Amino acid sequence: MSGPLFDRWSALKAELPATARLLAVSKGHPAEAIRELAESGQRHFGESRVQEALPKQDQLADLSLSWHFIGRLQSNKVRSVVRAFPVIHSVDSLPLAQRVSRIAGEEEQRPEVLLQVKLRPDTNKGGFLRDELLSAWPELAALPSMTVVGLMTMAPMGCEADDRQALFQECRELADQLELGECSMGMSGDWREAAAAGSTWLRLGSVLFGPRPSASPPAG
Template identity: 65%
Template sequence: MADPSAAAALEDRLHWWWRQLPPGCRLLAVSKGQPTGAIRAAVAAGQRSFGESRLQEATAKQAELADLGPLDWHFIGRLQANKVRGVVRHFATIHSLDSLALARRLARIAAEEERRPAVLFQVKLRPDPGKAGFSAHELRRCWSELQGLPALRPVGLMTIAPLGLEAGQRQELFAECAALAGELALPELSMGMSGDWREAVAAGSTWVRIGSGLFGARLS
């Protein structure tokens, strides 16, 4: 981000977000579709955690930003079976583990790569044709196996509210996700984006995923 005024504006937005979030809730800057210059400006302002959803785009950015030292990269997109090895190699945290079959594959490949990623299980607590995820029943049924898989560190749950819900309905959904995480003794909750973060924070989110509300519209 060569324009000093643009960098200053981004820094101001970051500080605004940090002031809004309560203790225990962290900002995940969703940098997918954003240029590396914007990420550099965010890092210079103090942001270290970034969310990406496309493996090829993310690995190119990570290589270009290697001079900044280790950053906290989170994979937040749909995890495809053929991309698991690349995701394991390039991300320490995965927010979108959405099936037992995928968890088994991820555990096997992580062991082969001698890595132990932190994982959040994606749950779908309302009908939503466009989203994948465990139902609460499915997650409970296979929980014993999931938490025993080698090379994975189960840390939390992730959910996305379907479009069209009112604020109260979103908060109810997020509260259900928080209750399920508490039942399973999982400390992390990845809930809330630019349009519904307030309801997510009120329900106990520990990670809010903010893209357009921080960087503006995506370039790609």
């Protein structure tokens, strides 16, 4: 294999610690790019919009891929997400977790779920506060038809590197306290800090695929 996408993928894979896996964030990119990466050996892909992901899944049904939902999970989208994604990275409240559990049971599915936590003030993001998660944990862990496997977090915009590192370390320690193996943290701009803190899923999009294709060519 050769080409810019393969070269970026190979370089990233070579840098990852043994404890971290690359989740290729393919939202905004065509099925052909996903197929190219899959032929290189990439198996895990992240999407954030069901309506965008489903046609890609159909086009790539001949491949053995694992699809992760990484977008904000709205309650009215839970059924379609549960049907299409075996891994969900963004369950951010107890009521939402209860809904996922109920609908997964109805659909005879058992998704792996990561609970989104908010460890810094951030008006743009949801998530469990630390004490809120610890209080709700017994109920969350007992929910049927889903398996809580880890935590997910994102650093606020403008967060400095040292605070990002501390935030990711706090998330890793909280996951360890709850005896959860997975931590989904780190994106294209901060994945090295997340990997050093113990992330097991690095959600990499632009650093891997490059800029998203424009919806239409520019005028002129």
